[in-house]
Amino acid sequence: MDEDAERLDRAFAALADRTRRDLVARLAGADATVGELAEPYDMSLQAVSKHVKVLAEAGLVTRSKDAQRRPVHLDAEVFDLMAKWIERYRGEVEERYQRLDALLDRMVDDEDGTRAEDAS
């Protein structure tokens, strides 16, 4: 469970960068080489290579064999982990809202509609 924390550290950090999110978006359509990925950006090839490395270390992406051409391939597993983490707390918060709404409804019922003045 603690290694999940490390994976989440790396995954969230990896996606905190716009260029890397864009790489992910493009890789969702098709695998690509580093050179292909780098082409549209106003940035050195080395910089893109580093971004891909970050994505790979975060487990968001896998690469083919050590070779000249090594296409980058998107991997869904860590996305699952992140999605579950987010969904969990999103769900809890929404539950709390609903409980709060219910509570407020009950309060309004009890008070029968008085004190509608101090809502900021």
Place this chain on the structure above:
Amino acid sequence: MDEDAERLDRAFAALADRTRRDLVARLAGADATVGELAEPYDMSLQAVSKHVKVLAEAGLVTRSKDAQRRPVHLDAEVFDLMAKWIERYRGEVEERYQRLDALLDRMVDDEDGTRAEDAS
């Protein structure tokens, strides 16, 4: 759409830190003050205050009025944004897997079961 990118930048960056994810997890259960939040950590109050500030600037959390006691409250909206982003690409990747599987199935059918050697 571009400001969404900034919101995602901040939101993913905010959740890339374990302490802040823990704060979110605790706030999902109940609102709390900075002091309450800081108590379990081996860290100064100021450090926790900074973490809360990061969460607030990411829109993950809202705070009550400028005052002495200002409880911190989890906000679900940006979670939605992140969840949607992740789900989108996760979904595309899974689709591609399925298409790839289908393609491989067809190839196997065509070749009638030869060449099962070079799977790495």
Place this chain on the structure above:
DNA sequence: CAGCTTCTCAACCACTCGGTTGACGAATGC
């Protein structure tokens, strides 16, 4: 008012990050 509590701001430090440039490594084509 004084005093206490709660929290934030400011300055500082070590470290990380995103980018650069330059040099190198490994497969392909001749």
Place this chain on the structure above:
DNA sequence: GCATTCGTCAACCGAGTGGTTGAGAAGCTG
């Protein structure tokens, strides 16, 4: 073998981050 192409590694730089300490602001309470 040699040149070319694709990619990574290494060193560096400016900006940002996560932590610290010290001081101060804002609200309660006596």
